[in-house]
Amino acid sequence: MNSITLHDAQKRVDQWISQFEEGYFPPLVQIARLTEELGELSRAVSHETGVKKPKSGEPLHSSAEELGDLLFVLICFANMQNISLDNIFENTMQKIEKRDTPRWTLKKDFKHVQNEEN
Amino acid sequence: MNSITLHDAQKRVDQWISQFEEGYFPPLVQIARLTEELGELSRAVSHETGVKKPKSGEPLHSSAEELGDLLFVLICFANMQNISLDNIFENTMQKIEKRDTPRWTLKKDFKHVQNEEN
Amino acid sequence: MNSITLHDAQKRVDQWISQFEEGYFPPLVQIARLTEELGELSRAVSHETGVKKPKSGEPLHSSAEELGDLLFVLICFANMQNISLDNIFENTMQKIEKRDTPRWTLKKDFKHVQNEEN
Amino acid sequence: MNSITLHDAQKRVDQWISQFEEGYFPPLVQIARLTEELGELSRAVSHETGVKKPKSGEPLHSSAEELGDLLFVLICFANMQNISLDNIFENTMQKIEKRDTPRWTLKKDFKHVQNEEN
Numbered sequence: 427m428n429s430i431t432l433h434d435a436q437k438r439v440d441q442w443i444s445q446f447e448e449g450y451f452p453p454l455v456q457i458a459r460l461t462e463e464l465g466e467l468s469r470a471v472s473h474e475t476g477v478k479k480p481k482s483g484e485p486l487h488s489s490a491e492e493l494g495d496l497l498f499v500l501i502c503f504a505n506m507q508n509i510s511l512d513n514i515f516e517n518t519m520q521k522i523e524k525r526d527t528p529r530w531t532l533k534k535d536f537k538h539v540q541n542e543e544n
Numbered sequence: 545m546n547s548i549t550l551h552d553a554q555k556r557v558d559q560w561i562s563q564f565e566e567g568y569f570p571p572l573v574q575i576a577r578l579t580e581e582l583g584e585l586s587r588a589v590s591h592e593t594g595v596k597k598p599k600s601g602e603p604l605h606s607s608a609e610e611l612g613d614l615l616f617v618l619i620c621f622a623n624m625q626n627i628s629l630d631n632i633f634e635n636t637m638q639k640i641e642k643r644d645t646p647r648w649t650l651k652k653d654f655k656h657v658q659n660e661e662n
Numbered sequence: 663m664n665s666i667t668l669h670d671a672q673k674r675v676d677q678w679i680s681q682f683e684e685g686y687f688p689p690l691v692q693i694a695r696l697t698e699e700l701g702e703l704s705r706a707v708s709h710e711t712g713v714k715k716p717k718s719g720e721p722l723h724s725s726a727e728e729l730g731d732l733l734f735v736l737i738c739f740a741n742m743q744n745i746s747l748d749n750i751f752e753n754t755m756q757k758i759e760k761r762d763t764p765r766w767t768l769k770k771d772f773k774h775v776q777n778e779e780n
Numbered sequence: 781m782n783s784i785t786l787h788d789a790q791k792r793v794d795q796w797i798s799q800f801e802e803g804y805f806p807p808l809v810q811i812a813r814l815t816e817e818l819g820e821l822s823r824a825v826s827h828e829t830g831v832k833k834p835k836s837g838e839p840l841h842s843s844a845e846e847l848g849d850l851l852f853v854l855i856c857f858a859n860m861q862n863i864s865l866d867n868i869f870e871n872t873m874q875k876i877e878k879r880d881t882p883r884w885t886l887k888k889d890f891k892h893v894q895n896e897e898n
Binding site for chain 1: 549550563564578585590639650
Binding site for chain 1: 812
């Protein structure tokens with residue numbers, strides 16, 4: 427399977443949403459939606475760690491399925507706000523590479539991976 | 545700018561994490577990390593809607609910046625669990641296209657975008 | 663109805679949990695539980711605002727019911743960590759009264775309610 | 781120290797908020813506030829478990845302090861929606877006592893604590 431680009435993933439979500447009169451939810455509803463989906467992912471992970479038993483009759487979704495829903499809502503939020511996932515991914519990676527390297531223990535056999543421009 | 549594929553985004557995050565002895569956090573720490581980042585995104589959106597005023601001296605990050613951090617932690621979670629973002633994105637889109645179409649009002653001038661196999 | 667004290671609410675939850683071999687969940691599972699319950703509250707509020715329509719067949723719980731569940735899990739977390747709700751409520755109120763008064767517009771006919779010691 | 785009742789805790793928060801022209805935030809802003817506070821609690825717990833190291837210069841709040849903030853926002857939400865914490869606590873306890881007993885292993889030396897009417 428070819429991997430989809432961030433740009434095309436945003437476009438596919440937009441094409442689906444744009445069919446409908448309702449369009450995108452307002453920003454705070456989208457935040458509530460993200461919280462809802464993260465809650466479902468949290469439940470799935472709690473069950474998968476084996477500590478928490480599901481209620482009898484409770485539908486079981488895998489963490490993979492719930493992560494897909496969270497990614498979808500994240501893309502909806504980006505689309506509605508005209509945020510490019512490529513831009514924010516690049517910016518976050520550059521920030522982390524600059525800021526967080528001293529927080530962790532570098533493996534001996536690893537040459538430090540760094541953003542070339544810095 | 546060329547758009548990065550989901551596969552290459554996962555690989556870039558993995559290369560960064562793999563330099564360090566600590567590696568990926570355990571699943572429940574990652575869930576706590578997602579909640580933390582979603583909390584920061586929620587604060588940014590509350591401020592941007594203009595209803596909530598920031599505390600004096602409170603650092604202001606844009607919702608775009610916070611969304612980048614959330615995407616990064618989402619990718620960390622996927623990597624640690626060996627989840628392919630391509631698979632879960634495709635599965636969620638197919639589920640939504642099947643399940644949610646009757647929930648919304650189709651625009652008159654739109655031909656329904658649908659998963660071809662259905 | 664007489665109102666229950668914070669102390670007795672903590673005690674009632676502890677008596678229920680203490681019957682069982684499993685006892686309290688570990689801290690990070692409790693955080694995941696809080697996220698799960700906040701997600702359900704978010705869904706209830708999204709539905710009650712009328713913007714988001716429930717999926718067909720989706721069970722509808724009121725925000726009051728979901729808030730009760732969130733309060734229960736919050737008390738579980740406090741109990742497990744030996745946190746007194748009385749202490750943290752008092753500390754938060756004093757912090758807010760000191761810190762946040764200048765952020766808001768005092769009503770003309772209100773004498774400022776303040777922590778007497780300040 | 782005498783323990784405060786749920787009713788008086790709601791009243792104290794209401795007296796503080798009612799001084800200000802702004803009053804309570806709208807429901808979805810309150811949900812975003814709850815997510816924000818839960819995110820801060822999540823961070824505190826991640827740090828306290830020792831797996832995640834704080835960023836250099838990152839302010840450290842205890843989980844007790846963050847739980848106090850979460851409780852405050854939970855009470856704000858209840859007040860704004862005219863929800864009695866006594867009612868929702870009682871309803872949740874009765875639901876849990878009825879529904880969840882078979883999910884867990886009763887200790888041998890414990891007489892089952894149960895809602896008397898059942």
